[in-house]
Amino acid sequence: MKFSLRTFIRNLLFTQPMNTSRVPRMENLTDREISWLAFNQRVLELAEDKNIPLLERVRFLTIFSSNLDEFYMVRVASVLRKIENNITSKNSAGYAPQELLAEISRIVKDLTAHQYRIFENDIRPALTAKGIELITWGDLTAAEKEHLQELFRTRIFPVLTPLAVDPSHPFPYISGLSLNLGVRVINPDTREKFFARVKVPPILSRLISTTEKSTRFVPLEDLIAHNLDQLFPGMEIGGHIVFRVTRNQDLEIDEDDSEDLLSSLEQELLLRRFGPPVRLEVEAGVNQELLAMLTQELEIDPLNVIRSGHPVNLQDLTKIADLKIADLHFPTFSSKTPSSLVGIDEEDHDVYFSALRKGEILLHHPYDSFTHSVVDFLNHAAADPKVLAIKQTLYRTSGDSPIVAALIEAAESGKQVLAVIEIRARFDEQANVRWARKLEAAGVHVVYGLMGLKTHAKLSLVIRDEHSGIHRYAHVGTGNYNPKTARMYEDLGLLSADEELTEDLTKLFNQLSGFAPQSTYSRLLVAPKSLRASLIEKIDREITHARAGKAAHIRLKLNSILDEEFVEKFYEASTAGVKIDLLVRGICSVQAGVPGLSENITARSVLGRFLEHSRIFYFLNDGEEEYWIGSADLMHRNLDRRVECLVRIFNQSHVQQLKEILDIGLSDETQSWHLNGQIWKRRSVSEAGALLLDAHSHHLKKNPKG
Incomplete structure (x- = not known):
């Protein structure tokens, strides 16, 4: 029998199996993917906030798009893999893979449509009022057209490579996250139709200034589309479609069969770019014949065809978000030296x-x-x-x-x-x-x-x-x-x-x-050996105190809460009378404020200028308070498949700092999202209409340059 180092390691005391004996009922657990999409919706809501500087709102639009890219490359790819493997069993939140894919598709399409409404009806007019415009060919002046045509002739045309599809030219490989034009070309003599693909060169900026140093921009794909006749001389252009493909980017490495992990990873990275397509983005109202051909050639499920406005995918608005116009950005700040x-x-x-x-x-x-x-x-x-x-x-x-x-x-x-x-x-x-x-x-x-x-x-x-x-x-x-x-x-x-x-x-x-x-260890809790069991023990201790009529309180600041054992333990603690305050940036499978289940659980989410990334664990412990900080979230991967650690904080001034971070984030006077059941709702103004405290601005003011 071949010796497996992985099996040997896992048989040692370092690793402990997850306790799966207590899993919440399906209706009491929010699905991971659905909860993540709710997080990305919160990002999108920041783009709607007129109290945020305009170019920062543009940036939140781009973050929403880049977040979705990674979501499809990893999470949706995982769902599709289950479907391909004919897995039909329901997950812990009650979704079979095909059902989950349909729900993801519905939510993503709704959110994408809303993203473009924000852009078209709110942000684009506001940018125009500031002299920043994203326009199409028809909006250009004669001088701008002349400038762009010269640019196309000298810098863009030489880089383009049209690829024809016919019996001697198979359908080309479409790289992940690339922007492309699918073109219908027609032979004027035979009227025979052909398909060709033109990749928009990623080495060139997607947003082209209409003149040097202008803040009027035209998408590169529009400029290419206007000049398709130069790419296919002697052929008629029967229409085109702008599209973008996302591919499965998750890596799978069998460490048991790998004698050299580094070399195995390098080989897998070479294969990553050839992962199967998981999403096709196109503009709404595109040529249906071309779209049908694309979906067939790429073998894309119609659920994963996302129709958007113009331009396709707003991630490249980063060029506009990066414009150096001080009054349209957050104020600059200087970090201080301790x-x-x-x-x-x-x-x-x-x-x-x-x-x-x-x-x-x-x-x-x-x-x-x-x-x-x-x-x-x-x-x-x-x-x-x-x-x-x-x-x-x-x-x-x-x-x-x-x-x-x-x-x-x-x-x-x-x-x-x-x-x-x-x-x-x-x-x-x-x-x-x-x-x-x-x-x-x-x-x-x-x-x-x-x-x-x-x-x-x-x-x-x-x-x-x-x-x-x-x-x-x-x-x-x-x-x-x-x-x-x-x-x-x-x-x-x-x-x-x-x-x-x-x-x-x-x-x-x-x-x-x-x-x-x-x-x-004395001052550390380390995963996967002891972290799960130690945290469960601390929650059980609070439950014991609550049942004895003592005050019991847990406060956690995390990126994600997903692990079923902890969700169930929080519900048990809540029904026992333990007050639980959760400050969660991203995924939260806990449902807060549900009668008979989680009345004693409150959940808040703070998003804004900075990405909340720290983890804080607080336990009242009958007055012998404990504060811990570290790298772990309450997810199966953190607790059981990663080396993580938490360190206990003893210094009282540091304890007060951590307490203030939690106080500010959890306060009803702070701008945040509040969770009720599975629904997150933003509170940014008081009942009197006054703007609530921005947590990041508060910490910046308390921490002037040292």
């Missing part, structure tokens, strides 16, 4: 690490600078001759990552450097493969975590040789080691020299790089 780190010279390593030994530093990004906290932490570690070793997890990072640069500098100076890289981080696989190769070439010890488990924990550990002996320093975070997204994502982090915490991290890194399945 007060205990202010003024420390980049070469004064003793002073820097001494500051960390004086007390833990709780970071709240983007209000606290990621660069002048986390990046500086690693830069000091890399340059300091007293540092012996650095251990680092990497899930996603930036293209010019200073984190990776610091690790390379440290390795090249002779330090022991370990990088635990998650090369399976979805849609960042290729970038992470490149980083892995580059780090290995510099002498960094690169490992890919535990077989069968993604490493999602955000951890950094520095070992330093000091006069009093070896000291360790750590960072534990809720977000990725990515300075660019740290400017847009709301996250928490902890810089620490605490011996208990750094000992825990030492054990965890040993577990990730070697064999240490029976490690125990």
